[in-house]
Amino acid sequence: MTSGSVAAVDLGATSGRVIVGRFEGGQIRMDTVGRFPNDPLTTPTGMQWDLFSLYRGALAGLREAFRGADDIASIGVDSWAVDYALMRGDRMLGTPMHYRDGRTARGVEAVHAVAPFEALYRRNGLQFLPFNTLYQLACEREDGLLDAADAMLLIPDLFGWLLTGEKVAEATNASTTGLLDVTTKRWDVELAARLGVPERILPRLVQPGDTVGQLLPHVAAELGGSAPVVAVGSHDTASAVAAVPMRADRAAYISCGTWGLVGVETESPVLTDAAREANFTNEGGVDGRTRFLHNVMGLWILSETIREWEREEGEKIDLPALLAEAARVDGPVGVFDANDPVFMPAGGMPGRITAWLGERGLPVPQTKPEFARAIVESLAEAFAGAVRTASELSGIDVETIHIVGGGSLNELLCQLTADRSGIAVEAGPVEATAVGNLLVQARAAGIVSGGLDELRAVVAATFEPRRYAPRA
Numbered sequence: 001m002t003s004g005s006v007a008a009v010d011l012g013a014t015s016g017r018v019i020v021g022r023f024e025g026g027q028i029r030m031d032t033v034g035r036f037p038n039d040p041l042t043t044p045t046g047m048q049w050d051l052f053s054l055y056r057g058a059l060a061g062l063r064e065a066f067r068g069a070d071d072i073a074s075i076g077v078d079s080w081a082v083d084y085a086l087m088r089g090d091r092m093l094g095t096p097m098h099y100r101d102g103r104t105a106r107g108v109e110a111v112h113a114v115a116p117f118e119a120l121y122r123r124n125g126l127q128f129l130p131f132n133t134l135y136q137l138a139c140e141r142e143d144g145l146l147d148a149a150d151a152m153l154l155i156p157d158l159f160g161w162l163l164t165g166e167k168v169a170e171a172t173n174a175s176t177t178g179l180l181d182v183t184t185k186r187w188d189v190e191l192a193a194r195l196g197v198p199e200r201i202l203p204r205l206v207q208p209g210d211t212v213g214q215l216l217p218h219v220a221a222e223l224g225g226s227a228p229v230v231a232v233g234s235h236d237t238a239s240a241v242a243a244v245p246m247r248a249d250r251a252a253y254i255s256c257g258t259w260g261l262v263g264v265e266t267e268s269p270v271l272t273d274a275a276r277e278a279n280f281t282n283e284g285g286v287d288g289r290t291r292f293l294h295n296v297m298g299l300w301i302l303s304e305t306i307r308e309w310e311r312e313e314g315e316k317i318d319l320p321a322l323l324a325e326a327a328r329v330d331g332p333v334g335v336f337d338a339n340d341p342v343f344m345p346a347g348g349m350p351g352r353i354t355a356w357l358g359e360r361g362l363p364v365p366q367t368k369p370e371f372a373r374a375i376v377e378s379l380a381e382a383f384a385g386a387v388r389t390a391s392e393l394s395g396i397d398v399e400t401i402h403i404v405g406g407g408s409l410n411e412l413l414c415q416l417t418a419d420r421s422g423i424a425v426e427a428g429p430v431e432a433t434a435v436g437n438l439l440v441q442a443r444a445a446g447i448v449s450g451g452l453d454e455l456r457a458v459v460a461a462t463f464e465p466r467r468y469a470p471r472a
Helices: 051-068 104-114 117-124 133-142 155-164 189-194 217-223 236-242 273-277 300-313 319-327 349-359 368-394 411-421 432-444 452-462
Strands: 004-011 015-024 027-037 041-043 046-048 072-078 084-088 151-154 168-170 204-206 211-214 228-230 251-256 260-266 281-284 290-296 400-404 424-427 466-468
Touching (some): 004 051, 004 236, 004 432, 015 051, 015 432, 027 051, 027 432, 027 452, 051 072, 051 217, 072 236, 072 432, 084 155, 104 133, 117 189, 133 151, 151 155, 151 168, 155 211, 155 228, 228 432, 236 251, 236 260, 236 281, 236 432, 236 452, 251 368, 260 368, 290 368, 300 349, 300 368, 349 368, 368 411, 400 411, 411 466, 432 452
Parallel strands (some): 004 072, 072 228, 168 204, 251 400, 400 424
Antiparallel strands (some): 041 046, 084 151, 211 228, 251 260, 260 290, 281 290, 424 466
8 A cells, every 4th residue: 555645525315525535554544624515405396406505515625625635646426326417418407306306106107117127127136216217217208308318417427527527427326227237237228218218318337446537627726736536436335335344255234324225245136036026236336246235214214303303393403312312211112114115205204103103003102212212123123134135135144234324323223233133233434435435546546456355454454343242
C-alpha cells in the first residue's frame, strides 16, 4: 500500500455525505467533509427526488475535499438503486421520480402482461419489488416519455454525467434495473424490446474501477481542483458489501439502513425455483461477485414511526433514550411481518402496526418504548429468517452475521438478531458504503492492490467490530 487520498460522494435515501479517505500504513483514515439532507418532494407529478439540492450539497463537500487535501486521486459516487433520469442529449426530461411513488403499480401490471415474473427471474434473477426500474420504465412508455429519450441514467451515473459530461451505466447498479442479463451481465436487449424499452436509452456499461471521465472545466473551476471520476460499486449495497470484513464462504451480511439487505456473497447467481419463491435477488457485486440477498423493510419502519410521533407532538424524539427504554420492556411483544408491503408507504406507520397486530390477535404496543421494541423484534426476526433462507438456498454454512451501516449502531437490534438467529453478530463499520467506495477508487489509483480479500483486510485492520453472542 502506498499513501494517497480519494473522495467518495455517498448518497443515501435520507442524507448525503462527502468523505475523504486517506490510505497509509495498511489502514484507511476517513474525514467527513460534507453532509446534506435528502428531502424528497411531492409535486403534481408525484414523489420526486430533489436532485439539484443533492448536487449542490455534493459540490460543496467536494470543494472542502480539495481545500483540505492536495493529493486527491479520484472521485466516486454511489447511491440507492433503481431510480433514474431520462435524457435527451444534454437535457433531463424531468426530475427523477422516487421509488416510493405510487405510479409503479400500473407498471407492474403492464410488464407482467408481457413477461410473467417467473420468466423475468430466469433472465434477470431479481426478486419482485414493485419499484424495480423496468416497472418504472413501463409507466414512462405508457406516458409517451420513452419516445423522446435517448438515454437513461441511474442516480450515480447521473451525478457522473453532471461532473464529467459522460453517459455510462455502472454494472452493479445496472443489475438492479431488471434489464441486465444475470448470466451474461450485458443489457438484455431482447427483453427490453419486448417491454417497449428502446435499446438506445441503455448506456455503455462500465465496471467498478473504470474511469468515467475527467471533471468538466466549469466543475473543476468551481471545486478548485481536478481529478477523474471513477466508477465504484455505485449501488450503495455493492459498495457496503465490498467493505464487509468477512470470509464470504462462512458469513452472511446485513447492510442496514433505510432498507435491510440480508444475504451472502456468491461466485455465481442462484436461479432455482426455491430462490424465486423465496423472493431472493441476484445483484451484481464488485469483482464480478453476486450479492444473493433479500430486501427487508429495514429501519424505515422505525424512522417513519418516529417521524409520525414528531409530527403529531411537535417535539424531537431522543432515539438512543427510546431504544434504551425499549430494551427494558419485559412484557409480551407482538412481532409483525416486516416484509409486508403494507409498511412500505410513508405516513401513518404506528396505526398500520397497530392494525396488523390487532387483526391477528397479537399484543398491541401501548407506549412508545413498546412500539420501538415491537419494531426491533420484528426486524430481528425478519433478518434471522432471511439469513437462514440465504444459507439454505446458497449452501453457505453461516457462522457469523456481519451488520454494517447505521443499523450496526443499534445495539438492541444487533443483540436481538443474534438471539433470534442463534448466530454471533459482528457490528461495523458504520460507514461501510463509503468505505467500499473509497477502497475501489484506491485500488484503481494503485494506492492499494489485490482482490476483495485484500480490500477487506484493510477494513479489518482499521475498524474493530463489536461482537454480540446469541443469548439462550
